[in-house]
Amino acid sequence: MALQCGIVGLPNVGKSTLFNCLSNAKAQAANFPFCTIEPNIGVITVPDPRLTKLAELVQPQKVQPNTIEIVDIAGLVKGASKGEGLGNQFLGNIRATSAIIHVLRCFDDDNVIHVDGSVDPIRDKEIIDTELQLKDLDAIIKRIQKVEKMAKTGSDKDAKKTFEVCTIVKAHLESGKSVRTAPISPEDREFIADLWLLTEKPVLYVCNVDEKSVVSGNSYVDKVREAVKEENAEVLVISAQIEAEIASLDSYEERQMFLEDLGLTESGVTKLIRAAYKLLNLATYFTAGVQEVRAWTITQGFTAPQAAGVIHSDFEKGFIRAEVIKYDDFVNLGSEAACKEAGKLGVEGKTYIVQDGDIMHFRFNV
Numbered sequence: 001m002a003l004q005c006g007i008v009g010l011p012n013v014g015k016s017t018l019f020n021c022l023s024n025a026k027a028q029a030a031n032f033p034f035c036t037i038e039p040n041i042g043v044i045t046v047p048d049p050r051l052t053k054l055a056e057l058v059q060p061q062k063v064q065p066n067t068i069e070i071v072d073i074a075g076l077v078k079g080a081s082k083g084e085g086l087g088n089q090f091l092g093n094i095r096a097t098s099a100i101i102h103v104l105r106c107f108d109d110d111n112v113i114h115v116d117g118s119v120d121p122i123r124d125k126e127i128i129d130t131e132l133q134l135k136d137l138d139a140i141i142k143r144i145q146k147v148e149k150m151a152k153t154g155s156d157k158d159a160k161k162t163f164e165v166c167t168i169v170k171a172h173l174e175s176g177k178s179v180r181t182a183p184i185s186p187e188d189r190e191f192i193a194d195l196w197l198l199t200e201k202p203v204l205y206v207c208n209v210d211e212k213s214v215v216s217g218n219s220y221v222d223k224v225r226e227a228v229k230e231e232n233a234e235v236l237v238i239s240a241q242i243e244a245e246i247a248s249l250d251s252y253e254e255r256q257m258f259l260e261d262l263g264l265t266e267s268g269v270t271k272l273i274r275a276a277y278k279l280l281n282l283a284t285y286f287t288a289g290v291q292e293v294r295a296w297t298i299t300q301g302f303t304a305p306q307a308a309g310v311i312h313s314d315f316e317k318g319f320i321r322a323e324v325i326k327y328d329d330f331v332n333l334g335s336e337a338a339c340k341e342a343g344k345l346g347v348e349g350k351t352y353i354v355q356d357g358d359i360m361h362f363r364f365n366v
Contacts (some may be wrong), residue, residue: 004069005276010124013105014208014240020071021243023267040072042166047270055293064294095196099279100203106220107210109199120219122227122245132198137173139195140166162191202279214239238268283356305354308362318366322348327357
């Protein structure tokens with residue numbers, strides 16, 4: 001599934017260093033602004049211990065994990081909404097993503113210059129928020145101008161509703177708030193969905209800290225948490241420098257020892273990938289056979305035919321039924337055959353909502 005998270009932030013906050021740790025793609029990480037000019041795209045493997053366990057039980061010829069795409073987008077400056085710096089390019093790149101990973105600098109280091117001369121993650125956040133909000137406000141005003149006449153004559157019900165929703169969103173943006181927190185229902189959001197508003201995208205805040213703050217955070221992180229508490233957004237604490245050091249180690253054992261020395265149970269990158277997967281509203285189901293054990297990415301709430309369509313469109317078109325084993329049952333009993341014997345294989349129809357972790361086999365006819 002071509003779903004992307006875009007990494008955004010002011011220049012020199014650690015975006016490219018973090019991106020390099022996330023993927024095999026190598027964005028230039030340097031101590032000067034705009035070291036990432038074109039968006040770099042990395043395909044990221046999603047860590048899932050369930051897939052490892054299934055592979056141990058089935059012993060397949062091939063194991064295929066889930067992946068998501070992470071895009072490292074050029075740094076933004078004040079005035080981007082009006083084309084300053086790399087503004088138009090930046091905003092165009094972020095519009096194409098499905099969710100935002102917003103990196104904030106939460107460490108002091110005189111050797112790493114800040115584009116605004118001092119460290120202040122709340123100011124940095126507000127700079128980017130303002131530029132995105134201004135761009136969204138421009139789009140909303142244009143839509144209001146387009147539908148206002150039809151809305152007032154009452155000749156078009158959709159135009160009237162669009163006008164009402166846009167009016168609410170306009171006031172919300174003008175108050176300095178993002179569209180994702182606007183007081184409108186999910187149904188009403190459909191009337192502005194085609195605008196692909198930047199501040200409607202779900203967001204994950206990543207506080208880039210120094211080594212001594214990676215376990216419990218610091219005063220900068222506390223300020224970020226306070227600033228975003230009404231956004232229903234997750235805040236992750238990561239040290240991009242530590243992640244770079246972990247990535248440079250050759251073996252899994254070396255990496256684990258390094259983490260233990262720091263008082264960590266897992267890397268920040270692992271936490272970030274899982275959080276990004278959740279941010280995109282994704283879920284996983286598995287297929288498990290001797291040829292391949294594979295994780296498949298679906299959107300939360302997919303029906304069985306929709307999930308089958310992720311494998312091939314013919315599976316969805318000709319869907320007959322799905323045979324479903326719950327992950328815990330498969331692991332506890334050890335095989336598909338044992339699950340069948342124990343009555344733990346369910347047969348589900350077209351209305352079945354796939355659950356995260358389901359092990360599925362589809363019957364279809366084209």
